[in-house]
Amino acid sequence: MELRSLGPRGPSVSALALGSTKFGRREGVKYPNDFALPSDGQLADLLALAKAEGVNLVDTAPAYGSSETRIGVLIGADEHWRIATKVGETFVDGCSHFDFSPSAIRTSVERSRRHLRRDVLDIVLLHLSDNDSEILRDGAAVETLLELREKGVITAVGASTKNLAAGLVAVEQCDLVMITLNPADQTQQPVLTTAHDAGKGILIKKPLDSGHHDNIPDALAGLVQEAGVSSVVVGTINPAHLADNCTAVRRALSSE
Template sequence: MSLHDLHRPLGDTGLIVSPLGLGTVKLGRDQGVKYPNGFTIPDDAAARALLDQARALGINLIDTAPAYGVSEQRLGPLLRGQREDWVIVSKVGEEFDNGQSRFDFSPAHTRLSVERSLQRLETDRIDLVLVHSDGNDVAILRDSGVYETLAELKREGKLRAFGLSGKT
């Protein structure tokens, strides 16, 4: 089975995506995740095989985030030479350090987070950046300045689209 024939537009972003994406938290973080069973982070060969299999099946969307441990740092080298084959989704707002999540939706942190993700992912643009909500969706969007900052970054060509990964 292949998903190639099922790719479709993602809203009005101009992005064409598979109906399933590949989440990559398990490529970079094995603590503080809510899975019923433990797991081991795969080595680069296994991660590369996973990406190759996903691509062969027609999956073209990769979901990552700074809160996913070293996922972005691993994806950069793993995706070298394949950038145009993937729609990369990352996030801003949540950081995971020393076993704890912390949230910062300020304009300065939003910009820092996107710039850092670009470096880690070894790319000049992120296709879609989502605000990684802590559950206070309305307050984040109304008061933090995160959306205005993402709009600036989009105008600068550093991302193609942005949205919210909400909890309400």
Template sequence: MRIGDLDAGRIGFGAMRLAADGTVWEPPADRAAAVAVLRRAVELGVQLIDSSDAYALGANEELIAEALYPYAADVVIATKGGVTRPGREEWIPLGRPEYLRQQAELSLRRLRRDVIDLYYLHRVDPQVPLADQVGALARLREEGKIRHIGLSEVSVAQLEEARAVAPVAAVQNLYNLTDRTHEQVLDHAAEHGLAFVPFFPIAVGEHAAPGGPLAEVAAELGATPAQTALAWLLHRSPAVLPIPGTTSVAHLEENVAAQRLTLTAGQYARLDRLAARDRDTTMTVR
């Protein structure tokens, strides 16, 4: 899968899970283990590493630099700006152009990069015209500080409004086997040559229970339900580039191996019929 002119592979790594707790407020308690996961991801051929300035208040980006700097030539670093964290449970969009510039500059320092490969508007700020928010990223792109622009949790209309201001290379929306709210956004992104990067790609719920349809197909493939859910995403569209996160090297290896699975048409159809009722609501912002 390509993001603009960059080859990003088919499965990336979402570093958010490396935070110490479910609120993504603190850096990992076992820093050495988190560094090991990141390094193993690159050893396994993972090319896209995804973060945000809002994850552990910037410490997540620092962790990536600690683990991977100097970066391999084929590693694509993505991060996000445009969400503030005034409190442990708070995720507040802030899209003022001066703030986005400030945060991009801070991300460059923390990541030890001269240019950020993919920089997302983390959330659209309803208090600021979208054209102004994307325009700020466009200026950073013109200055060579970011290479490609991304958007997160947007509608088709917002995506097209943004694309009228500047080129957009990727969209990161919630999407998985049982939550397909953004089906139209995925199809629209694919139609226009954009990468669609689903967060929370491995949903949990009744469909994953023993004896459920996902477990049944997994057993047929000799795989785990998580691997099968990722395989469904990869089969869904060549534009899809999931970024499952984990704190475990074993689970990382399992996730990356999912790209070697091949679903039959019948298996894909059985999974495709799953109702979108078991949405993973652990986090409202990613």
């Protein structure tokens, strides 16, 4: 699997990354079909397959239920893996709760270090809510992450944004940005272009429209071939789907 730069400070990451929402949470998700959480053995096998395929980035968050803890147990000590996690959102009693105060961010980072069993977190993103532009313009949340980066607790700082305006602000403030981009939603395309010109990293979320897009090979091919895309995050707990996704990405990159 091709490795790519994730901005000026980010690690080298595989063109395809593994999303982990389904590792630890079933409630309040937007997938078209229900699913059972994988067993520890099933999850270990899935991560082993991803590693064998050359995937080296897994994306998680405190809002993904037990995902962080399970990832930490299984691959926290494995230096092959780069882990992206987030701050600002938790999911409790069926509802999302947001807190971007400096104290909440510091507490979240320390909790993620424990859960992931990592002294230094590779990538930490603000898990932004609908008022993402306001949070970024306020500046306190980003500044807190930058302070932790300077202390060596975090390697690269980013933001997972929801709209175009916030994405463009995040390019200015952060090392990388996570944006939604798929055949049905191209609204954040200018963020990709701006980030590429600025040498910042870009992670793509919801590349398959949360499981609602059918032509998976074409969707993945189009995204990994886009200039400026560092990695495309696809969540799955199905080994066959993971293998197919890896094949689609390799074929797309070999045809460039």
